[in-house]
Amino acid sequence: MKEKWRFLLTEGDNAYRNMAIDNAILVANSKGLVPPTVRFYYWVPSAITIGYFQSLEEEVDLLMCKKHGVDYVRRITGGGSVFHENELTYSIVISEDHKKIPKNIMDSYGRICGAIIKGLDNFGIKSVYHPINDILCNGKKISGNAQTRKHRTVLQHGTVLLDVDVEKMFSLLRVSDEKMVDKLVSDVKQRVTSVRNVLNRKVPFSEIVNDMKKGFEDEFNSELFSGDLTEEEIYLADDFEKNCFSLEDWNHKR
Amino acid sequence: MLSKSEYKIPAGKLVKINLEYDKLSKKIINIKITGDFFAYPEDSIEIIEKELKGVSLKKKDIRKKIDDLINSNNFEFIGLNSEGLSDGILRCLK
Numbered sequence: 001m002k003e004k005w006r007f008l009l010t011e012g013d014n015a016y017r018n019m020a021i022d023n024a025i026l027v028a029n030s031k032g033l034v035p036p037t038v039r040f041y042y043w044v045p046s047a048i049t050i051g052y053f054q055s056l057e058e059e060v061d062l063l064m065c066k067k068h069g070v071d072y073v074r075r076i077t078g079g080g081s082v083f084h085e086n087e088l089t090y091s092i093v094i095s096e097d098h099k100k101i102p103k104n105i106m107d108s109y110g111r112i113c114g115a116i117i118k119g120l121d122n123f124g125i126k127s128v129y130h131p132i133n134d135i136l137c138n139g140k141k142i143s144g145n146a147q148t149r150k151h152r153t154v155l156q157h158g159t160v161l162l163d164v165d166v167e168k169m170f171s172l173l174r175v176s177d178e179k180m181v182d183k184l185v186s187d188v189k190q191r192v193t194s195v196r197n198v199l200n201r202k203v204p205f206s207e208i209v210n211d212m213k214k215g216f217e218d219e220f221n222s223e224l225f226s227g228d229l230t231e232e233e234i235y236l237a238d239d240f241e242k243n244c245f246s247l248e249d250w251n252h253k254r
Numbered sequence: 255m256l257s258k259s260e261y262k263i264p265a266g267k268l269v270k271i272n273l274e275y276d277k278l279s280k281k282i283i284n285i286k287i288t289g290d291f292f293a294y295p296e297d298s299i300e301i302i303e304k305e306l307k308g309v310s311l312k313k314k315d316i317r318k319k320i321d322d323l324i325n326s327n328n329f330e331f332i333g334l335n336s337e338g339l340s341d342g343i344l345r346c347l348k
Contacts, residue, residue: 051289051290051291052296053287053288053289053290053291053293053299054288054289054290055270055286055288058270058288076296077292078290078291078292078293078332079290079291079292080267080268080290081290105292105294105330105332106332132266132267132292132332132333133292146292147292148292148294148296149294150295150296176260176268176270178260178261178262178268179260179262179268179290254286254288
């Protein structure tokens, strides 16, 4: 018997709401209120997320964000800054004690990234896991991933770039020269790719959803059934959105 | 003295240091550690920042302090380690 996991297609939300929903699922799952959950979503308006330990002002050009109408939010996960536009974003929430989740954090990145790699493969794109937290296609980044563990529960979220405007991306993000010091290709703009770049056509979010969903089902030998956020999760998400992710105190805390 | 540094840890992540230190005693007054690394639990970095106050800017002293904190609190770092963090901090003196 395949285990049944919940699948949420919440589609487009603003940055604060998106992060609040992931956090709400994490809390609800840790209390045993909801099953392991895979969620697909995107960002309206386009947004930047920064890693929990990053300095907002060092990573993001806030004036350019304002000019382009781009929101920004601090994640509860570590990792780097990401510009979210034309992508499929996923999150998975599952108990740390679940038998399909490796105890070792690095191993669990590999396992969850396996679902993304299988999903991309279903869509005709070959990619490989590049530790610590990237997935590469033809040597370029097509997916970034970030994980946290809280209340004995794993939250990993990440991106699949459907299309990318590198000029816009790097006008919003500040990338230090030091970050590129040991990379073979030092121009950041040459280091990212997208589904569109690989397949030479525009792919909308809705077109890739089923193949990506199947990637999770195959990797974890589980069945994803379509569900909705529970009332408790909506209540929690409202609270996190209002009292955490939309606040200056949170976003500017480092 | 105020100083800052950026250091890409070999096979790891980028760590950025904002340091305030006493020029005479060469001790840390205040430090802020930011970057695209992963650290568990999430308050581990704030604890290290707090505990590094008063520590001498010598590699072995900084490393020992960080290692002791990691071991006694079971901190887990990914893309970050005590050696890389100490090297990043000491870059502020260059």
